[in-house]
Amino acid sequence: MFSQKNKINVNVSEILLYLRCPRQAYYTSRGHKLVFDTSSSYIEGMLLKELALAYPDVVNRCTSNNESILEQLQSEFIRAAEEFGMIYSAELTNVSPEIIENARSAVHEHLVEIGENLTSAMAENGKEKFLSSITPVRTEPVLHSDRPILTGIPGKLVCVDSALVPSIIKTGNYPENGVWKNDRLHLAALAMLVENEYKNAVEHGFVEYARYGIVRRVKIRPDDRRQVLKVRNRVEKIKDGTMPERKESQLCDKCNFSQMCSTKASLASKFF
Template identity: 35%
Template sequence: MVHETPKVKVSDLTQYGICPRLVYFRAREPEHAELLISGNERIMIERILWKELAFNLHKIYGCEVADEVAEPEKAAKSVLDEIVDDVEHIYKKELDAVAESVLDDEKREFVCYIVEDEEWLSKARAENELLELQQMLGYDREHAMVSEKLRLNGSVDKLITTENELIPCMIKTGKSPEYGVWPNDRMQLAAYALLIEETFETTVQRGFVEYIRAAEFRESPIRRKDRARALQTLKHVRRIKSGAYPDKSVNAPCANCVFLDRCDTRITLLSKLLGKNV
């Protein structure tokens, strides 16, 4: 019997970096595929709002309306009001079960937080190459790509096309590193680079990560070692998707994991079988 190589998403590689067992459970419970962390719907709403803000950042950066230049908070507020109005339509599936009052509270708090955070606003308006490129050239939102060779697919948050290059950009709603880009984010960028290269027959030199909470926009070259790590992770993920049960990662975020019950049971069973902690 011929076993087909399992299809892998770039998000599987990212999940592997957080905890390899997330890949295992997500492959078996696809209804939870989008729910990495459970338990706190406010956290989910907050992430959605930050992400949508990142998709609209060029409007704050650009100060599109002349008289708004003098009143940056007012300009930001009008962009933010637009963003929060749209989220339930854009993220219908994710927000369907959320009570209207919870969503409204979160939206209100989010808008107030940003408008009052002068440091964030001034960083989001400060000159930087990424926002300049986005303002000049725009970007393809959530650009989907498939590599038949690698059996890998994924949607990069933003794909910027310049005269000479294609640049993948990822939006991250978590903490930013002091300098540069987290290793896992570099690996994810490299995975998108592999997809872009096969789709467009080009070579990707660099990408960007937008750490939106901190208004930090970091460029990252696509290094050989990041490409190698992406390919290595792809192989691990394929094995897990073919049925291998992996060890959990050292810093696995178990406390908030949707799979905690199943995972604990399996640990107990395996521990009993093997007579040791797994």
């Protein structure tokens, strides 16, 4: 029953933050601002996202060989590198030109690998089928459901076999097989939102590992949905005021909440 619980809206981004660190989810829910680092790798992520949005055009325009795709990627890279300063002007306000230049060079170094992987995917799946898995039908739609109360914004929705399914862009490394667990949960949360909005069953989704041009199709499992609902309810409790236990990790070294985070949680929250 959703009548007693599920009264507070939870955003998919809060679920992702909880998976990263429950205490960060707690502090941000109490109005504290999480300061993201503005190192070169963070800037690289923003640039990669812009570049990845052009992969469908790149694939569409190229003939199936590495030189043609690299040419297209080069030209999209130049465009993305010029435009992302305007798109992310607020985030880049205090970032030095050296850091931005380092990020540009780092992304540029990946173009050959991105091109090779996109070419392989085309060869494996056929160009049309591959294109349908990466071409957005809608980009960043705001989706909401009332049961449970959940809101989220998929990077894009793509249409495969006549069904709309979510696709997310990730800028880090990719696992040898499948996708990372948190990426699977991210997709499962979005799948539930897509089902609610469009009334079509979502059995799978896609994760694009943009840095490498790798696109992975993921089956949405019942257990992923179960996990999402569990985490969603934990986030709801956090937003209602329950402080979770501190989860020591390598994130703590660079976390701007580390001073205030020495507080012990209540006994109840140890069960989170």
